[in-house]
Amino acid sequence: MTGEHVDAVAEAYALIEAAQGELDPDQVDAVATRIGRPEWWDVQVLLHFARSLADREAGRDDSGHVRAMLDVAAVLDDPALLALALAASAARKVESPRPLELGESAASPLVRAAVLLDDESSPVVHRAAALIEVACVAHALGLWELALEHYDRTRKALDADDGCWRSTTDRQRTVLAVNRIELLLDWAAAEAMIGDWPAAAERAAAAIPGSREVVGPDWPPTWVRQYEGHLHLLAALAGSSSGSSSGSSSGGADVAPPILALGAAIRAARVPETERAAALARGLADGFGHTVPLHVWLLAMQIAGRRRGGEAAARLADELVVLRWNDRLVRMTTVRDAIAVERRRREHEQLQREILTDHLTGLANRRGYHAYLTAVQSTAGPGDYAAMMIDVDKFKQVNDQFGHDVGDRVLARIAEILSASVRPADLAARLGGDEFVVILAEVQPGVSQDRAQAILDAVGRYPWDQVAAGLRVSISVGLHHGCREELPTLLGDADRHLYQAKSEGRSRVATG
Numbered sequence: 001m002t003g004e005h006v007d008a009v010a011e012a013y014a015l016i017e018a019a020q021g022e023l024d025p026d027q028v029d030a031v032a033t034r035i036g037r038p039e040w041w042d043v044q045v046l047l048h049f050a051r052s053l054a055d056r057e058a059g060r061d062d063s064g065h066v067r068a069m070l071d072v073a074a075v076l077d078d079p080a081l082l083a084l085a086l087a088a089s090a091a092r093k094v095e096s097p098r099p100l101e102l103g104e105s106a107a108s109p110l111v112r113a114a115v116l117l118d119d120e121s122s123p124v125v126h127r128a129a130a131l132i133e134v135a136c137v138a139h140a141l142g143l144w145e146l147a148l149e150h151y152d153r154t155r156k157a158l159d160a161d162d163g164c165w166r167s168t169t170d171r172q173r174t175v176l177a178v179n180r181i182e183l184l185l186d187w188a189a190a191e192a193m194i195g196d197w198p199a200a201a202e203r204a205a206a207a208i209p210g211s212r213e214v215v216g217p218d219w220p221p222t223w224v225r226q227y228e229g230h231l232h233l234l235a236a237l238a239g240s241s242s243g244s245s246s247g248s249s250s251g252g253a254d255v256a257p258p259i260l261a262l263g264a265a266i267r268a269a270r271v272p273e274t275e276r277a278a279a280l281a282r283g284l285a286d287g288f289g290h291t292v293p294l295h296v297w298l299l300a301m302q303i304a305g306r307r308r309g310g311e312a313a314a315r316l317a318d319e320l321v322v323l324r325w326n327d328r329l330v331r332m333t334t335v336r337d338a339i340a341v342e343r344r345r346r347e348h349e350q351l352q353r354e355i356l357t358d359h360l361t362g363l364a365n366r367r368g369y370h371a372y373l374t375a376v377q378s379t380a381g382p383g384d385y386a387a388m389m390i391d392v393d394k395f396k397q398v399n400d401q402f403g404h405d406v407g408d409r410v411l412a413r414i415a416e417i418l419s420a421s422v423r424p425a426d427l428a429a430r431l432g433g434d435e436f437v438v439i440l441a442e443v444q445p446g447v448s449q450d451r452a453q454a455i456l457d458a459v460g461r462y463p464w465d466q467v468a469a470g471l472r473v474s475i476s477v478g479l480h481h482g483c484r485e486e487l488p489t490l491l492g493d494a495d496r497h498l499y500q501a502k503s504e505g506r507s508r509v510a511t512g
Contacts, residue, residue: 095140208234
């Protein structure tokens with residue numbers, strides 16, 4: 001990756017942050033147009049993400065950008081960016097009353113994204129972004145255990161940062177700190193709502209130590225005030241005083257009055273001083289806006305509803321809270337089971353790929369070739385196919401003169417050329433040694449001839465001197481064309497033409 005490409009990734013992540021309230025969609029689009037290049041597909045994924053966030057912030061439909069994220073990420077060899085796109089899709093399904101695709105819940109892309117992140121091969125900056133997005137979706141769905149696991153994985157990933165995108169990963173650490181505290185506050189508030197005050201206190205108390213030390217001078221003031229408010233409420237749930245040395249807040253100096261009042265109401269409810277707590281909480285829920293997590297807002301209403309004379313309504317609310325909590329536990333179990341199933345499915349696919357793949361070149365092996373033939377022959381309908389039998393001219397001399405390591409690199413480079421020359425419906429395989437086969441599906445004779453010649457020319461033009469000084473490599477190609485029913489015999493016919501190409505002087509295409 002060039003320095004310019006690295007800088008573009010960093011700019012794209014900065015734009016993602018700015019798209020969430022700082023820049024409008026037109027401004028985001030202008031910056032994205034300047035940053036992006038068609039060949040930087042990883043940057044394109046991030047820019048579509050930024051555009052989707054800006055549209056969402058402006059109340060616009062962002063589904064086109066989310067789909068574009070998925071389309072671009074699907075062709076990249078980066079599991080974290082595909083996980084990020086899937087998590088963004090899941091987030092929109094959670095937020096929108098009209099899902100992007102009927103018949104699929106938010107849990108489906110979330111599960112796929114979570115399993116993709118088992119692969120740790122992506123750059124840290126992409127892994128951290130995807131892990132955070134998955135955690136945010138899990139939080140929104142009430143899957144707090146899953147969200148916390150992904151925040152913990154984010155922290156481990158950021159600890160392994162190689163410094164390539166230091167400014168970006170520093171911002172991700174800030175987002176992680178804010179999101180994690182918000183998650184733990186939401187979770188503790190939900191536990192308080194079901195009456196499990198000891199669990200709420202334990203969770204809140206565990207979140208507080210060291211939490212203020214992460215606040216940096218570069219934090220936006222609004223973030224600092226909201227974070228201090230969260231810590232103040234955690235202290236209330238934990239049963240500690242707001243000005244204690246636990247690091248809960250700085251005496252309430254940066255905490256909004258409604259948050260201070262709710263903190264007092266929570267402390268009264270813990271005692272319990274029900275009437276006093278209800279009086280303190282009355283009317284507070286309407287003034288929070290988006291500054292507190294959902295279950296803090298619900299807890300404020302629950303406490304306010306426990307006034308004298310409202311016992312029946314409070315009892316009904318308590319029953320609904322327990323039902324909501326039990327439903328959450330069922331969903332958590334269901335999603336965990338789905339993740340386990342998806343993980344086994346991917347492991348099975350990986351095993352199948354390993355069985356059918358040549359480890360040196362990454363092409364299909366002989367088993368993969370036969371599996372392809374079986375699949376094609378099971379498809380109904382006519383079709384024209386072409387088979388190319390290819391081998392390296394005088395490959396034994398390459399091994400003898402330059403060594404087997406160079407020979408292996410020659411085979412790998414030829415495999416790259418073949419891979420670039422086939423479509424998804426075609427096949428490129430290594431049958432063994434220096435023997436390769438290419439099957440072209442639904443192709444006319446003239447086209448297959450041109451494709452064979454293009455492969456031969458590409459091998460001839462390759463800078464083999466970069467592999468080993470003085471190295472020269474050429475191939476011979478035998479080509480035969482036929483219909484779907486003739487596929488089993490096409491390879492034999494192509495092999496005869498390969499022998500013809502070699503007998504005529506090598507480095508040529510022979511066909512019948």
